[in-house]
Amino acid sequence: MRIAVLGTGMVGQSLGRRLVETGHEVRMGSRSAGGEKALAFVAEAGEGASEGTFADAAAWGEVVVNATGGLVSLEALAAAGEENLAGKVLLDISNPLDFSEGFPPKVVQPDGRSLGEQIQSAFPEARVVKTLNTMNADVMVHPRQLSGPHSVFVAGDDADAKAVARDVLVGFGWEADEVVDAGGIAAARGLELYLPLWLSLMGSFGTPSFNVAVVRAG
């Protein structure tokens, strides 16, 4: 598929490279085309990789990934353009974390509304799926590095969009039964509020190479 990855940070780079590796065409979107990080991505990822503005990338993509920082995502998506997101699967993998008062950061959810829900409200014709925000970028795209089965959540109001997300994840090496449906986009609230626990565990373990697995009744 043609997948637009909005955001040139570590998560966008890691995801973009892996998407190209797993057979997709990827256009990385950023505020201005031709930036250093975007060009480095194109050079490293090789054939199938391109870059442009948020709007260029979103208009071109069949699927759009929001890998921008959670505190600027609404602005970045506005720059991408509502018309370029309409009807498309929008994978929101961002976390609205405010580190301005130090560690641990605060999860920013005005009136208890998650960023995933705010994005769905602001772009009602996009088919938003919150996913992958609950783990380290390298675990997202190389899930088999852990010692056993673990879980990646999907939350969204559109079942077909969640199926598209699942296909992309399976391409990364996730088993289909590791993709856990957490419910509608309202479940993004819990997925974002999980981050403080993840950060505590990272501190306790001294590594970000871990995840959680859902375990059900025997």
Added chain:
Amino acid sequence: MRIAVLGTGMVGQSLGRRLVETGHEVRMGSRSAGGEKALAFVAEAGEGASEGTFADAAAWGEVVVNATGGLVSLEALAAAGEENLAGKVLLDISNPLDFSEGFPPKVVQPDGRSLGEQIQSAFPEARVVKTLNTMNADVMVHPRQLSGPHSVFVAGDDADAKAVARDVLVGFGWEADEVVDAGGIAAARGLELYLPLWLSLMGSFGTPSFNVAVVRAG
């Protein structure tokens, strides 16, 4: 050990019965001694079970469990008496959830401070361990009902107190390596903020009989 269980709700009842079953003496504490739920507990749990006021139970216990509702815990512990908690291991298994505006509830953390941290601040001589709040009451005390290994977190500033918590948990059937140290009491923040995800998953699965397992690098 002599374990005081403060709170006569479902969690207190389930935990109290299982503590008696696993060899402890248990005194259930409530606002007034001789209430219906506390007497029912004593009758059901049998030898080793008693009941009294919050203060009676806390004074008698070597370990104190806060199984009161999270929104009234500070008040209940004040009634238990700072002097009766001093030096003791205080297992805080409560969740500060406000359902007054419907579902999903809000996690109440004034200025980002968890209930576990507030309890530790209010009772500085108690040795607070946040644990067991991340799952259903029956899974807490019968962990082997799930299909594989899963995790129970402990967070607190006192390593010896966390070791006491681990012993109690192992008594319930948890494996020692399923008890995951999430860090100091500040990690209670993430443990409490995990509840919205737990509630979404319960809604999605249609059952509270599940938990998460931490999976680390292979």
